[in-house]
Amino acid sequence: MGLGKDYSGQNCTFARTLEILGERWTLLVIRDAFYGVRRFGDFLAHLDAPRAVLADRLDTLVTAGVLAKQRYQESPPRDEYVLTDAGVELWPVLFQLTAWGNRHLDSPRSLRVFRHLDCGGLLAGFVRCDACGRTVEAADTQVEPGPGTTFPRSDRVSVALREPHRLLQPLQLA
Amino acid sequence: MGLGKDYSGQNCTFARTLEILGERWTLLVIRDAFYGVRRFGDFLAHLDAPRAVLADRLDTLVTAGVLAKQRYQESPPRDEYVLTDAGVELWPVLFQLTAWGNRHLDSPRSLRVFRHLDCGGLLAGFVRCDACGRTVEAADTQVEPGPGTTFPRSDRVSVALREPHRLLQPLQLA
DNA sequence: CCGAGTCAGTTCAATGAATGAACCGTAAGG
DNA sequence: CCTTACGGTTCATTCATTGAACTGACTCGG
Numbered sequence: 001m002g003l004g005k006d007y008s009g010q011n012c013t014f015a016r017t018l019e020i021l022g023e024r025w026t027l028l029v030i031r032d033a034f035y036g037v038r039r040f041g042d043f044l045a046h047l048d049a050p051r052a053v054l055a056d057r058l059d060t061l062v063t064a065g066v067l068a069k070q071r072y073q074e075s076p077p078r079d080e081y082v083l084t085d086a087g088v089e090l091w092p093v094l095f096q097l098t099a100w101g102n103r104h105l106d107s108p109r110s111l112r113v114f115r116h117l118d119c120g121g122l123l124a125g126f127v128r129c130d131a132c133g134r135t136v137e138a139a140d141t142q143v144e145p146g147p148g149t150t151f152p153r154s155d156r157v158s159v160a161l162r163e164p165h166r167l168l169q170p171l172q173l174a
Numbered sequence: 175m176g177l178g179k180d181y182s183g184q185n186c187t188f189a190r191t192l193e194i195l196g197e198r199w200t201l202l203v204i205r206d207a208f209y210g211v212r213r214f215g216d217f218l219a220h221l222d223a224p225r226a227v228l229a230d231r232l233d234t235l236v237t238a239g240v241l242a243k244q245r246y247q248e249s250p251p252r253d254e255y256v257l258t259d260a261g262v263e264l265w266p267v268l269f270q271l272t273a274w275g276n277r278h279l280d281s282p283r284s285l286r287v288f289r290h291l292d293c294g295g296l297l298a299g300f301v302r303c304d305a306c307g308r309t310v311e312a313a314d315t316q317v318e319p320g321p322g323t324t325f326p327r328s329d330r331v332s333v334a335l336r337e338p339h340r341l342l343q344p345l346q347l348a
Numbered sequence: 349c350c351g352a353g354t355c356a357g358t359t360c361a362a363t364g365a366a367t368g369a370a371c372c373g374t375a376a377g378g
Numbered sequence: 379c380c381t382t383a384c385g386g387t388t389c390a391t392t393c394a395t396t397g398a399a400c401t402g403a404c405t406c407g408g
Contacts, residue, residue: 007202013285014205017275027196028181031188035317036345037331040356046331050396055357076403078355083342086278091312092299093270100267101191104260111187111320117340118314121305125266131295138208138265140292146285157211157220166291168257171210214385224367229386250374252384
């Protein structure tokens, strides 16, 4: 995806996040990293991605601070790829994607289940309100520009989104 | 991405989810749908994606059951694209991606904040244990094959993952 | 010392997808 | 009749992905 060719004009955080995570194979690499895969050859064996693409994606993720290289032997020098703290914080993203797939794909032949180690219970994903503690659905959510946001785009949609807006409601376009 | 060329061999649910959602532009389209964008021309104006790609992605999402076409005028016939129930359930995925980007990208110039309409509080994402109710980190999570899973792959990583495994711990490879 | 094997890549020709500009069809408005 | 709006399709060019072959540093066994 965005190698050399970014989501230009989309300076928003979401688009820039996808420039890092949204390329082909990237999220599969990260999933494998959560599963404990660390070495080039093991990613390769499990993903069947072309070696060149895998090398490129690992590099991109290291540069982005999602993975870190750790030397595991000196001669010949060999590194393994481990999730950084920022990488580990991608866990909710991966979990939600998996959970959605488990619910909505027809005939999931091979699905993974996630369990709480302490108590053995199954996991569930949530968006919660920090203030009142309740679970919040998309329909009860408002988007608004964060502090210090600049507005470089001037198409009708971008202009409409300068005002706070309730999710899923049709935009009022000029 | 996976048009005609799937993540072959990866029959797992996660890979199949990414075949639907992981193509270039797709998650940006879905984000815009949450923001209330519904018409071809508005997606186009906001995303600056090539018309052909946008048309293809909208079609793919309709086929996958994430979006539905709704007729909004009869002559000439015009449809708008609205999230289905399955599409709305992608909200946690989108929220987590945005939240991660807000936290981890340097100098987010243009960020979006999400607020609970009922109480005005800011939102936070979680993975929670359904049994004990506590928030669960990746390190306290175990992956295991779901019921009825078949094991078509026989590389060392796939074999190791037939047993329950704690996330982030290195795999014991044969 | 030699040859085979391991690991982590790089290189390269062929294929397939993305891009952007131009075009098309239906219809409303003037 | 002419122009505009909308939602596409078509097509040549550019770019990314693919898979196979190759490299280079090293280890091990004989």
